[in-house]
Amino acid sequence: MEENFFERVYAIARQIPEGKVTSYGAIAKALGTARSARMVGWAMNASHNMEDVPAHRVVNRKGLLSGKHHFDGTNLMQQLLENEGIIVVDNQIVDFENVFWMPKMDL
């Protein structure tokens, strides 16, 4: 009973454990629309109003904080990640593979 595409994205994002991150493509695949990775980013844009959506845990496949530009400050996203134990240098996540979390495609 998903209201719309966004709700689905939020559902996945909320499942991201602390200290872990995932990519837009991974979420897209979890939703079944791997090709709509861009939509995931769009949903994240709307997630700005959602407090339950940790958008800072979502990065692109390179582990780059592509969306940091959309956060309040310029390094807010990085601060949040580092706060969870994730090392971020130059807007890029260190050990990206190590902190990468694959969303459960359980819907």
Next chain:
DNA sequence: AAGGTGACCGGCC
């Protein structure tokens, strides 16, 4: 209704 847009991804060099 049509067109533009975007926090992407994958392939290629």
Next chain:
DNA sequence: TGGCCGGCCACCT
């Protein structure tokens, strides 16, 4: 990884 290009899909005007 870095740069360029095409495809993709839902949302907004």
